[in-house]
Amino acid sequence: MDRRRVRGRGSGALMASKVVTIEDVALLAKTSPSTVSNVLNGRLDRMRPETQERIQRAMAQLGYTPNQLARQLKTGQVPILGLVIPSVANPFWGAFAQCVEEAARGRGYQVLFGNAGRDPAQEERYAESLWGYGVRGVIFGSSPLSLDHVQGLVRRGLRAVTFDRDTRGADRGVGVEIDSISVDNALGARLATEHLLALGHRRIGFLSGPLRTASRLQRLEGYRGALRAAGLDPHPALVWEGLPSEGFGDVEGAEFGRRGARDLLGLAEPPTALFAINDMYALGAYAGARDRGLAVPDDVSVVGFDDIFLAEVAQPALTTVRQPLREMLRTTVTMLVDRLEGSRDGPADHTVVTPELIVRASTAAREAA
Amino acid sequence: MDRRRVRGRGSGALMASKVVTIEDVALLAKTSPSTVSNVLNGRLDRMRPETQERIQRAMAQLGYTPNQLARQLKTGQVPILGLVIPSVANPFWGAFAQCVEEAARGRGYQVLFGNAGRDPAQEERYAESLWGYGVRGVIFGSSPLSLDHVQGLVRRGLRAVTFDRDTRGADRGVGVEIDSISVDNALGARLATEHLLALGHRRIGFLSGPLRTASRLQRLEGYRGALRAAGLDPHPALVWEGLPSEGFGDVEGAEFGRRGARDLLGLAEPPTALFAINDMYALGAYAGARDRGLAVPDDVSVVGFDDIFLAEVAQPALTTVRQPLREMLRTTVTMLVDRLEGSRDGPADHTVVTPELIVRASTAAREAA
DNA sequence: CTGAAAGCGCTAACAC
DNA sequence: GTGTTAGCGCTTTCAG
Numbered sequence: 001m002d003r004r005r006v007r008g009r010g011s012g013a014l015m016a017s018k019v020v021t022i023e024d025v026a027l028l029a030k031t032s033p034s035t036v037s038n039v040l041n042g043r044l045d046r047m048r049p050e051t052q053e054r055i056q057r058a059m060a061q062l063g064y065t066p067n068q069l070a071r072q073l074k075t076g077q078v079p080i081l082g083l084v085i086p087s088v089a090n091p092f093w094g095a096f097a098q099c100v101e102e103a104a105r106g107r108g109y110q111v112l113f114g115n116a117g118r119d120p121a122q123e124e125r126y127a128e129s130l131w132g133y134g135v136r137g138v139i140f141g142s143s144p145l146s147l148d149h150v151q152g153l154v155r156r157g158l159r160a161v162t163f164d165r166d167t168r169g170a171d172r173g174v175g176v177e178i179d180s181i182s183v184d185n186a187l188g189a190r191l192a193t194e195h196l197l198a199l200g201h202r203r204i205g206f207l208s209g210p211l212r213t214a215s216r217l218q219r220l221e222g223y224r225g226a227l228r229a230a231g232l233d234p235h236p237a238l239v240w241e242g243l244p245s246e247g248f249g250d251v252e253g254a255e256f257g258r259r260g261a262r263d264l265l266g267l268a269e270p271p272t273a274l275f276a277i278n279d280m281y282a283l284g285a286y287a288g289a290r291d292r293g294l295a296v297p298d299d300v301s302v303v304g305f306d307d308i309f310l311a312e313v314a315q316p317a318l319t320t321v322r323q324p325l326r327e328m329l330r331t332t333v334t335m336l337v338d339r340l341e342g343s344r345d346g347p348a349d350h351t352v353v354t355p356e357l358i359v360r361a362s363t364a365a366r367e368a369a
Numbered sequence: 370m371d372r373r374r375v376r377g378r379g380s381g382a383l384m385a386s387k388v389v390t391i392e393d394v395a396l397l398a399k400t401s402p403s404t405v406s407n408v409l410n411g412r413l414d415r416m417r418p419e420t421q422e423r424i425q426r427a428m429a430q431l432g433y434t435p436n437q438l439a440r441q442l443k444t445g446q447v448p449i450l451g452l453v454i455p456s457v458a459n460p461f462w463g464a465f466a467q468c469v470e471e472a473a474r475g476r477g478y479q480v481l482f483g484n485a486g487r488d489p490a491q492e493e494r495y496a497e498s499l500w501g502y503g504v505r506g507v508i509f510g511s512s513p514l515s516l517d518h519v520q521g522l523v524r525r526g527l528r529a530v531t532f533d534r535d536t537r538g539a540d541r542g543v544g545v546e547i548d549s550i551s552v553d554n555a556l557g558a559r560l561a562t563e564h565l566l567a568l569g570h571r572r573i574g575f576l577s578g579p580l581r582t583a584s585r586l587q588r589l590e591g592y593r594g595a596l597r598a599a600g601l602d603p604h605p606a607l608v609w610e611g612l613p614s615e616g617f618g619d620v621e622g623a624e625f626g627r628r629g630a631r632d633l634l635g636l637a638e639p640p641t642a643l644f645a646i647n648d649m650y651a652l653g654a655y656a657g658a659r660d661r662g663l664a665v666p667d668d669v670s671v672v673g674f675d676d677i678f679l680a681e682v683a684q685p686a687l688t689t690v691r692q693p694l695r696e697m698l699r700t701t702v703t704m705l706v707d708r709l710e711g712s713r714d715g716p717a718d719h720t721v722v723t724p725e726l727i728v729r730a731s732t733a734a735r736e737a738a
Numbered sequence: 739c740t741g742a743a744a745g746c747g748c749t750a751a752c753a754c
Numbered sequence: 755g756t757g758t759t760a761g762c763g764c765t766t767t768c769a770g
Contacts, residue, residue, distance in 0.1 A: 438762090
């Protein structure tokens with residue numbers, strides 16, 4: 001019983017907290033720890049119903065909560081999925097995290113997340129620390145181009161899935177197993193650009209932050225490809241990349257979009273339409289257009305990417321390329337958990353899903369002008 | 370060395386993962402586990418520099434990551450803060466989580482979050498499971514009116530802080546220690562309402578989801594108080610509460626706001642201004658007004674609450690009551706961590722911070738009509 | 739300065 | 755059926 005004494009001591013002493021253990025329960029229920037453990041693990045067939053009941057009463061009475069730490073120290077891993085994303089403050093990643101959480105819950109897992117702001121060093125630190133907590137599966141949302149920083153962990157047994165990042169190249173290089181899932185970014189960009197082209201636009205701006213991400217590069221390619229296919233020459237001046245030094249603008253996506261739109265629309269020969277790298281940028285572009293005294297879609301058309309829920313509420317409702325987040329993330333979690341639990345094996349899987357253009361009110365035919 | 374063998378086995382076997390332990394490091398560095406432990410814990414004064422160096426080399430060579438689980442099994446708690454919020458998909462809570470994460474990181478803590486959708490049972494489940502992981506401090510974002518569901522845990526030693534929920538009453542009732550921090554909701558609502566009143570509005574709608582939260586009730590009171598102070602009689606028909614059965618509309622806040630605005634603006638004697646319970650509702654109200662063929666602010670003025678980053682980007686920019694989230698959460702984390710680490714003690718603290726009205730473009734003087 | 743040993747709370751053999 | 759025991763990887767006295 002003296003185990004009950006206050007624990008914390010020494011400098012920075014952690015505060016006391018009385019902890020009820022399996023042994024306390026066993027004592028009260030007049031049985032042994034292992035039997036209690038058996039009820040914890042659902043092996044009820046190994047005891048008389050009355051024993052079980054006694055134990056359950058004891059647990060309730062003491063307010064017993066199993067110590068997962070101890071439990072997992074044995075099994076070697078915890079039912080937690082790590083989630084590394086640029087920033088939850090961005091509605092897209094917020095929704096992302098939510099979907100992951102729902103899917104994980106369905107499989108009995110919880111989610112430990114970290115904002116890494118797309119900094120590889122930060123991502124690595126997270127992955128390391130997650131590993132330390134017994135987390136054996138992590139999802140990387142929109143990772144930097146290289147995945148070198150997690151290779152070590154992966155080689156040690158970390159199961160990872162990247163979102164929005166086809167890891168096929170990386171795999172070959174180092175021979176590690178990294179599943180990936182992503183939308184067909186090039187196709188999405190092409191759809192968006194073709195839509196604008198069909199509306200008669202010829203000068204189409206590409207609004208993006210630094211192109212340091214696989215998906216962004218692919219979107220740029222899709223945009224260029226569509227332009228070329230239409231016999232147009234992609235003009236570099238119409239591609240706005242922000243200032244590399246300023247980070248990715250995940251939190252301030254809208255602010256970046258605003259600035260970019262303002263810049264692009266201030267050109268001598270301004271674009272009549274803007275394709276934004278994502279919806280936050282697109283929404284920012286609305287404000288940028290307003291700053292220039294231009295109206296969407298009358299003076300400029302705007303297309304986004306992602307179809308976050310704000311796209312529909314926006315004024316005007318945003319035309320955008322939808323990626324089926326919820327479904328994709330359900331798949332992601334399934335892949336990951338299956339790998340963790342050993343029910344899935346074999347080479348890395350690279351799922352690519354097809355995006356869809358959602359036409360709303362932010363795009364219109366080019367003015368006769 | 371045979372410890373290195375594959376671990377997983379039995380049904381649902383967890384996959385193998387070779388784990389490097391402190392002992393492996395000690396072996397390679399030709400020293401003892403306790404000395405390695407000492408370098409892990411920064412007690413470098415207890416060894417010769419060369420020993421330390423040997424150890425560090427060994428750790429690097431083996432790719433050693435300390436097992437936090439084991440470590441914390443000893444100390445009894447992990448440097449993780451629990452965060453229970455309605456839904457990260459809501460930009461307000463996303464930003465909230467982000468701020469908490471930043472502040473926590475500054476103190477060496479990570480964040481484990483759960484979406485509880487304001488369901489007390491779900492909140493309790495989270496708190497329980499968090500406790501099981503050794504999490505001893507949790508932040509509850511906008512909790513339900515009653516905190517009974519976590520009292521048990523709190524009595525066992527859980528440190529909690531509630532956001533947006535003054536727990537003074539609860540404290541007295543059960544004698545537990547729950548710190549709280551919130552904005553002065555009544556004042557905020559009053560500021561918003563008075564602003565509208567000053568602009569000449571007399572029929573002001575109150576747009577909210579179910580009033581099952583302390584903060585929402587307080588905002589309603591502030592609104593009513595301001596109306597009465599102006600000699601106006603708060604009309605119940607102008608208070609829109611949604612359908613209780615539909616949940617709080619955290620994810621779909623905007624959708625709720627839209628519906629509510631549509632309802633209110635469809636009344637025989639429609640309001641000329643709307644005070645929304647939060648910015649998401651307010652943004653939704655823009656769409657609702659549009660649905661009725663009304664323009665903001667020309668036909669209806671709209672005021673929000675929170676000042677999420679979208680408020681500024683919105684079209685028109687939203688007039689709103691700002692709560693200084695980042696600062697509040699820094700305080701919250703400080704309070705909590707101080708309690709956890711024993712450097713703060715004593716009775717529960719109830720911080721109430723003063724909100725500020727930010728006037729932007731969504732409010733205008735009432736038309737002569 | 740360094741090492742040996744005793745647990746933290748739980749699980750999983752293996753006896754009884 | 756139920757209890758005993760030996761660790762999981764680490765920290766922490768307490769001896770050397």
